[in-house]
Amino acid sequence: MTTLTRQDLNFGQVIADILCEFLEVAIHLILYVREVYPSGIFQKRKKYNVPVQMSCHPELNQYIQDTLHCVKPLIEKNDAEKVVVVIMDKEHHPVERFVFEISQPPLLSISSETLLSHVEQLLRAFILKISVCDAILNNNPPGCSFTVLVHTRDAATRNMEKVQVIKDFPWIVADEQEVHMQEPRLIPLKTMTSDIVKMQLYVEERAQKT
Amino acid sequence: MDELYLDNIDEFVNDHDKIVTYKWLSLTLGVHVNTAKQMLFHYLDHKRKESSPQLHATYLVSGKFVDKGQPGHTVSVVREDQLEDLKAKMSLIVSVHVYSVQKALLKDSGPLYSVDYDAVKDNLKSCSRYSAIRCAGAVPMSTQELQQTEREPQRAPSPELAAKRSGESKPAPKPSTKPQRGIMGMFANKAPAKSQESGKEVKPEQRGDEPMAVATKSKPAAKANPAMNFFGNQTSKKPDKAVKEEEAAAAAAAAAAAAAAAAVPSSCAAEQRHQSSPPEEKQEAAAAAAEEEEESPKDAKKDSRSKTKRIADSDSEEEKMEKKKRRRIKKPQPDSSDEDVIPDSPQQKETREPSPRPEMEVESVSHSHSLPGAKTRKRRRVLKARTFVDDEGCIVTEKGYESESYSEAEDDAKAAKRAPADFIPAKPPAGSREDEKKKSQKKTSANASKGSKQASIMGFFQKK
Numbered sequence: 001m002t003t004l005t006r007q008d009l010n011f012g013q014v015i016a017d018i019l020c021e022f023l024e025v026a027i028h029l030i031l032y033v034r035e036v037y038p039s040g041i042f043q044k045r046k047k048y049n050v051p052v053q054m055s056c057h058p059e060l061n062q063y064i065q066d067t068l069h070c071v072k073p074l075i076e077k078n079d080a081e082k083v084v085v086v087i088m089d090k091e092h093h094p095v096e097r098f099v100f101e102i103s104q105p106p107l108l109s110i111s112s113e114t115l116l117s118h119v120e121q122l123l124r125a126f127i128l129k130i131s132v133c134d135a136i137l138n139n140n141p142p143g144c145s146f147t148v149l150v151h152t153r154d155a156a157t158r159n160m161e162k163v164q165v166i167k168d169f170p171w172i173v174a175d176e177q178e179v180h181m182q183e184p185r186l187i188p189l190k191t192m193t194s195d196i197v198k199m200q201l202y203v204e205e206r207a208q209k210t
Numbered sequence: 211m212d213e214l215y216l217d218n219i220d221e222f223v224n225d226h227d228k229i230v231t232y233k234w235l236s237l238t239l240g241v242h243v244n245t246a247k248q249m250l251f252h253y254l255d256h257k258r259k260e261s262s263p264q265l266h267a268t269y270l271v272s273g274k275f276v277d278k279g280q281p282g283h284t285v286s287v288v289r290e291d292q293l294e295d296l297k298a299k300m301s302l303i304v305s306v307h308v309y310s311v312q313k314a315l316l317k318d319s320g321p322l323y324s325v326d327y328d329a330v331k332d333n334l335k336s337c338s339r340y341s342a343i344r345c346a347g348a349v350p351m352s353t354q355e356l357q358q359t360e361r362e363p364q365r366a367p368s369p370e371l372a373a374k375r376s377g378e379s380k381p382a383p384k385p386s387t388k389p390q391r392g393i394m395g396m397f398a399n400k401a402p403a404k405s406q407e408s409g410k411e412v413k414p415e416q417r418g419d420e421p422m423a424v425a426t427k428s429k430p431a432a433k434a435n436p437a438m439n440f441f442g443n444q445t446s447k448k449p450d451k452a453v454k455e456e457e458a459a460a461a462a463a464a465a466a467a468a469a470a471a472a473a474v475p476s477s478c479a480a481e482q483r484h485q486s487s488p489p490e491e492k493q494e495a496a497a498a499a500a501e502e503e504e505e506s507p508k509d510a511k512k513d514s515r516s517k518t519k520r521i522a523d524s525d526s527e528e529e530k531m532e533k534k535k536r537r538r539i540k541k542p543q544p545d546s547s548d549e550d551v552i553p554d555s556p557q558q559k560e561t562r563e564p565s566p567r568p569e570m571e572v573e574s575v576s577h578s579h580s581l582p583g584a585k586t587r588k589r590r591r592v593l594k595a596r597t598f599v600d601d602e603g604c605i606v607t608e609k610g611y612e613s614e615s616y617s618e619a620e621d622d623a624k625a626a627k628r629a630p631a632d633f634i635p636a637k638p639p640a641g642s643r644e645d646e647k648k649k650s651q652k653k654t655s656a657n658a659s660k661g662s663k664q665a666s667i668m669g670f671f672q673k674k
Contacts, residue, residue: 033317044320050327051320121328128229131321135227135314 012076015196019075019102020068021047022123023083027064027148028054029130030085030098034137036144048124066169067148078104079156084149086178089141094181095209096140098130101200115195122192126201129190136187138209149174183207215239219253219311223265229312229325236340237329243340250308268310268322269293273303287319 025047032042032053042053055061074080085098184204191200218239222228236246257265267290275284287309288296297303310322
């Protein structure tokens, strides 16, 4: 069994691919569970051998994919600290924030045959946790929208602004209004530690939602 | 039975926010399933009396049910609020028991399956240890018997697997490859994942259309596979969403695809012979469109397709492609086996990746060389998926790709869609391109698409 280390060309790409696939599914699932969009646009599909709800709306799908496509290079270089899915009410004040904290251990190596199935199991647990999170969260007010923020380490965003990864899909620095939430309640959902990535998911919820 | 189980269940439900199904409980606590069901019932009862925070439950109801005049036995998992309704509808109720208890109100049944998945996987050899279903004849085979059965129908399982994988290829990684190759499996999985993800630069519609395409493809190739049912449902929905003028074509193609499944791969393969990596998707567009046209009685389209191909070949760029064309034809021949389908799939697998990455290509080809059984599976999967993408409302997209390469335009996805717009007076898609470019590309792409059609027919005959 060969051991791949960080120096190997495709290694960062592999992790970024896995994480971006997972984030895509997670975002769709969050939109479904938190009822940001009507459930009619969602359809059962299969990921990691379990059923998940994915949206069929082409523009929504394209938006999410473009977003993650831009995030991927950041994850490859381990520049992305947090990926946050913010749900905002009509006045664009954040109501809920699903924070995925991502970190990669410095001495990465893929040296295990069962690594991928282990990672798959952990990601499955994440997905299950998102599915039942509405037990611990209050309902959102109607007419919510969502956005994705990325917190990066250092000044990685400077590169992003210089080079548009996808044409006509610019990333801008987020407003204070979108980043900070009044009276947040922190609810941890799930943590996972594996050889290739460490991820934590928690929800910050505004105490008063309506 | 002591009362500790109530505390255990309480801990699972309230502290860990888990969904507690009876199967999971029986495997976790090591009790018979019927005991687990009773435990859940008592717990629910207990909690309801105490009026503590709201708990939700799902029930499994099994009994005789007359569905549109057809009597049958039904087993359903329903939420508590639907329980009484269902019980009233059934003619004879055989059993009702608690399926799961959880704090969250479940919107759909997906998580219920996820809950049991890992528990069953961990106890795979003995998952029926606590089960109430028994069969004396169901004894695991000894290793010798296993080897014998493995050797004999070696071909038979692989097409099934291939069909399975084509159906699952879109959203899921391929778990069957993982046990065989650790790291190589990762790269193999990356190939379709990448082709999915690198569709960013591609038109938006293609994304939504790919699952439809996969769905349509899985239909003709469907074996009894529950996963296919997901996609089978998709097929029925998709035609509504397709462009109106193309609905008939898509439906006809889907119907004809079932009948012409053999012709489809070979023409698809023939198409791809003539192309090479940069316009990979365009070729498949041409291929798919080619199949489509062959099946639908629209000769104008056919001619336009073949002309596109001809003009494509005559381009200066095409010289490189021709070299690659020759190389490609040589490559799979050493691997060729009896079926027409197989020699083309290494190409198709390479053509699938929209952004040409030599390392990935090499890997995928060498990868397919290394394991004959897996090679067969991979090829088939790729083959089908491609056809699907083309069959569904994605016709537009596929043609678009093709036009792009021939007219030497930049990634003008919107303008490329103009090509089918010639035949179908559909509304032009909203695009942000200049009109002049559009018009010139329109004409060239129209001609280009005509050129390809004839070439593809020739290829079809040569293949035969």
